[in-house]
């Protein structure tokens with residue numbers, strides 16, 4: 193017997209039966225564009241024993257909404273390593289810094305946890321295909337899971353999406369399209385959903401209301417895994433790079449489940465790393481419905497938005513939350529520093545979490561002995577073109593020590 197109860201509107205709390213990717217009809221009538229949340233009762237439940245590594249996120253099946261017998265689509269997602277960061281931890285001023293390495297998922301990002309459940313839901317609902325609007329990671333994940341489910345997948349993306357990301361999505365068999373503007377992506381995606389019955393693997397509405405509530409629950413597994421990897425302890429802080437904030441919200445749901453089960457007696461602090469103050473200002477202003485903050489083009493494509501969902505604000509409020517920004521220069525500098533000190537080449541958007549963490553330690557908000565988890569959501573290999581902006585051109589040299597020493601100095605600034 194699972195712990196899932198029902199789906200409710202996040203605002204008016206009315207239970208909903210259908211169209212979970214659309215706004216609540218009651219609130220919509222009052223002008224609110226809002227999403228649903230899945231409701232669980234975890235009282236008396238226990239986390240299952242770890243018996244088989246390959247189970248991944250489906251070890252926690254009873255904490256999702258699709259039931260025991262849904263046609264689950266899996267590529268072995270989840271069960272990612274928690275790795276202690278000693279060197280950069282010391283530099284930042286922390287004694288217990290860990291990274292949850294989500295680049296170890298099948299399509300190299302945390303989005304696999306959500307897209308696995310979304311495509312499973314589409315299969316259960318007998319949808320003829322998947323449609324998604326994405327800047328990259330979520331599109332790649334949706335394409336891979338649609339492939340293994342045998343469903344067509346259509347991706348609408350932005351003109352500046354990296355070549356690698358485009359290659360990845362097309363290699364998984366998705367049909368990828370660029371539209372002239374962001375709003376055009378939404379218009380055509382909505383037509384595929386409403387007129388062709390395709391299942392949306394990303395939010396359908398603008399202002400955004402978050403991804404499918406059934407899929408967001410996949411992120412609860414991050415909270416469960418980290419709790420177990422810390423030998424059944426709650427961390428003091430989770431630092432999470434956010435776009436609209438589905439991941440952060442999903443982690444908070446997992447932590448609340450753990451509290452309800454009696455494993456923990458407090459929730460961790462949640463820190464959001466963003467680019468344009470969307471969570472920070474909406475939290476400060478205590479906006480019930482978040483207001484868009486101005487943005488501009490950014491290389492941190494996975495998180496470069498001026499929007500945040502009300503679920504994210506709710507999660508931050510419940511978990512002594514805080515949000516800070518990372519600009520492009522800071523993210524690139526951190527990408528280089530992280531790779532050089534820890535041997536981890538992470539996506540610039542992931543490095544934003546380390547930028548923000550360093551700011552929060554300097555502010556005294558996060559203390560030296562706090563146990564901190566940074567979520568590294570994806571690998572730098574998804575967008576090597578951006579990294580190449582700061583790397584020196586590789587010199588071609590004659591096989592002499594003189595030529596080697598000259599090139600070491602000219603290209604790398606090193607005297608040997």
Ligand SMILES: [Zn+2]
Pocket residue numbers: 201202203204205206216217218219220
């Ligand atoms: Zn409502």
